[in-house]
């Protein structure tokens with residue numbers, strides 16, 4: 477792996493850093509105090525600024541209107557997004573990269589307006605009865621023989637998106653006789669039969685919400701099918717792998733900021749006539765987190781580099797799980813240590829360490845829990861060989 481960044485990659489990283497520091501970080505307290513909400517004019521200003529900064533749609537290929545960043549370039553940017561609390565980076569216009577498989581009409585209706593910050597999508601896989609084990613998803617899509625339309629029935633939970641979200645990519649099982657094939661559909665929220673049943677609050681105060689939906693006889697045309705019948709597992713797994721790498725990168729970014737804040741504070745704070753940084757009880761936990769952060773950064777960049785170099789997809793899958801598992805667990809511990817270094821001030825909501833401690837917890841749950849990452853890694857050790865997973 478070549479660890480040196482090209483001048484273009486450095487420029488991209490610095491552009492993302494400037495956007496995070498100048499535009500997003502100043503909004504953190506307002507978002508926290510507003511329960512995850514910003515005034516709509518502020519949100520529009522952020523979206524416009526993100527488009528002007530060349531950050532919208534970075535993950536999508538140029539052919540479909542994105543910026544065509546390599547996975548390593550995506551990581552460099554997400555390392556910066558991790559430096560802001562409240563998930564504020566989610567205001568940057570974009571779309572789930574599964575939409576690269578959209579046909580021309582779907583691009584016009586969903587992808588292009590998403591990249592302009594005019595439409596907002598969610599990805600609905602999880603159900604009340606099926607989380608880690610997606611093989612047991614109960615949402616069905618049945619073809620109406622007379623019209624060719626699909627009738628979708630089911631319930632989806634944790635459907636993440638901004639308050640303006642207006643469509644979801646639904647994973648449903650197409651039932652044709654004995655055959656059951658997982659398939660994706662694009663469903664507008666205003667389609668008859670789509671009903672939001674709950675919009676719960678969570679541990680974090682995020683810009684995104686995670687509501688629950690019931691879909692009852694939701695009729696969509698065949699043109700709403702995203703990809704082939706039976707393609708959903710492959711398409712969703714493709715998204716999981718990239719998203720796990722992004723999570724690893726954001727967790728590294730969070731750790732970098734947390735450690736910087738802690739060092740700044742601890743080298744200035746005096747107790748018992750000495751800087752608290754000079755007590756090893758304070759500085760050694762930070763040294764441990766510095767080691768963790770460096771390892772998380774390397775693991776994540778390695779997974780990205782392998783993905784970009786066309787390595788065996790199964791090995792990339794295992795490496796993405798390694799990166800997410802390590803980075804998310806280390807980042808949570810780092811937030812806890814940094815909160816402790818701040819003492820009582822660390823427990824205040826205006827302190828980033830307090831917010832990070834609540835926010836980083838979910839990185840051990842979504843896009844596959846830590847236990848599921850361990851399952852993937854353990855299986856790969858046996859099937860791909862230890863040398864290819866850890867080497």
Ligand SMILES: Cc1cc2nc3c(=O)[nH]c(=O)nc-3n(C[C@H](O)[C@H](O)[C@H](O)COP(=O)(O)OP(=O)(O)OC[C@H]3O[C@@H](n4cnc5c(N)ncnc54)[C@H](O)[C@@H]3O)c2cc1C
Nearest residue numbers: 599600601602606607608634635636686842843844845847
């Ligand atoms: C804030 C938030 C946002 C989310 N956003 C989305 C979204 O946008 N779209 C979406 O589809 N989903 C989303 N999810 C759902 C998320 O992906 C699931 O919560 C996650 O996959 C776990 O599923 P579950 O909650 O049903 O837990 P379960 O699968 O019921 O697991 C419960 C516990 O059992 C453990 N466990 C399960 N199986 C095994 C096993 N084989 N070995 C060892 N341990 C096991 C798990 O690790 C976990 O600790 C979101 C969740 C949250 C909290």
